[in-house]
Amino acid sequence: MKNKRITLTRKSWITMFTVLLALSFLSGTLMGNDLSELIKVYRNTVTVEVDSIPVSTDNFVVDGTTYIPLRAVTELFGKEVGWNALTKVASINEPIYQVDVLSELLPSSVGYEWKYEGFAEYGHKAQLNSILSEPTKRMYMVSGRVDDMSDGESTKDFSIELTYTINGNSLIQTKTEEVMMDSKYDQLTLIQTPLVVGTYWTENVRDQGGVLQTISGQIMKAEVKDTGLKEYTVLHKQQGSDYYEQRVIRENIGVVSFEKLFELGDEPFTAGYFLSSAMNMTQNDVTLYFPNLDAQKVWKEVRTLTVYDNEIAKASILGLIEGTNSSTLSPSIPDGTRLLSINLENGLCTVDFSRAFVENHPGGSAGELMTLGSIVNTLTEFPEIERVQILVEGQVIETIGNISLEEPLYRFEDLIGN
Structure with missing residues (x-):
């Protein structure tokens, strides 16, 4: 059979799809549903363009009808193909950006902490550091650490860096780690919408050895717990092997x-981890202080914040790191700063920031004073906090600019604007 060319346009695609079906044929002569009938199939004798x-992708001609895979052509038209493995229904849909739906599966505010325990005394902790939002995409930046059970003798890197990205109808995990008891794929689609039993997808990802693998994912269970929260069980399988997650x-x-x-040795076994405790979440009105635009005073901004486990100072x-909501005020914390820890004892609140607190500060005596006034006045709004000690990477620093940080700081009443 001679090669032919079929050209589809965006106006003709709906009509064409009424007769185009995705076949799993490979080549040659195949058996039909009636085992007594032979079907002759011609492979790749047609060039299809959109x-x-x-x-x-491969196409096939059977009895003068051309068949091409549904997904390959649909996506070129900017549409999406849905497949429910339970009901065996394929659907062609307008692309839906499910940022709001999928974001409900993750904490809504920075500061959330996870603590996991697992097989053979394994454990790790992680914290949500930032959330970056775009119109059709949202990224959750997480860092943490695996428990070192070697008492410091191991030379392994126990740090964890995770990014959860909501893009289109997918929630994708990307990770950088050396010893975390997690997926053997550094990037994997954790779940896709619609969030119903049977939702199924496949993707090609590389394992930690760099080998490209085909992975199928499927929502196996969807239920509402006693707390009223929805819970989804998702199974991933690596095609061509027994491996699963x-x-x-x-x-x-x-x-x-x-x-x-x-997969260890000749006898694979099941291992994993579980969340050992979930954080309580409340909404609280909190007074924050931000500098005005000319860096002369700090002004109140009352904000409703998500508070985990009653840690309102944290x-x-x-909230200060996130920045102000007012167009007449300016940020007080340097870009890229992370809160490493915060502790309260006998009226002293000790706040430990990442190195970016110093390295990314724009400088200037007025700006430095505004940063400190913002932090100290915000924290001393709480009656139990009288003074504030600022650390950087766990260490006392002598100064920020011309201001000494060797001793705790008291409330800056004269900096508060009225």
Whole structure:
């Protein structure tokens, strides 16, 4: 059979799809449903284009009818293909950016902490550091550390860096780690919408050895817990092997349990981890202080903040890091600064910032004073806090600019604007 060319346009695609079905044929002569009938199939005798863009996948001709994979052509038209493995229904849909739907599966505010325990005394902790939002995408930046059970003798890197990205209808995990008991894929789609049992997808990802693998994901269970939160069980399988990963993902929290086939030696076994405690969440009105635009005074901004486990002082500092909502005020914390820890004892609040607090500060005596006034006045709004000690990477620093930080700081009443 001679090669022919079929050109589809965006106006003709709906009509064409009424006769185009995705076949799993490979080549040659195949058996039909009636085992007594032979079907002759011609492979790749037709060139298919969509608006002059070639469809780079196999096509087949059977009895004069051309068949091409549904997904390959649909996506060139800017549409999405849905597949429910339970009901065996394929659908062609307008692309829906499910940022709001999928974001309900993760904590809503920075500062959330996860603590996991697992197989053979394994454990790790992680904290949500920032949330970056775009119209059709949202990124959650997480850092943490695996428990070192070697008492410091191991030379391994125990740090964890995770990014959860909501893009289109997918929640994607990207990770950098050396010893975390997690996926053997550094990037993986954790779940896709619609959030119903049977939702199924496949993707090609590289394992930690750099080998490209085909992974299928499917929502196996969807239920509402006694707390009223929805919970989804998702199974990932690596095609061509017994390897699998299973996660339970809960609203407002994320992954609450993880299990995988641990491929070690000749006898693989199941291992994983689970969330050992979930944080309580409340909404509180908090007074924050931000500098005015000419850096002369700090002014009140009352904000409703998400507070985890009643740590309202921590939520306040995270609110300062997030920045002001007012066009007449300016940020007080340097870009890239992370809160490492905050502790309160006998009226002294000790706040430990990352190195960016110093390295990224724009400088200037007025700006430095505004930063300190913002932090100290915000924290001393709480009756139990009388003074504030600022650390950087766990260490007392002598000064920020011309201002000494060797001793705790008291409230700057004269900096407050009226």
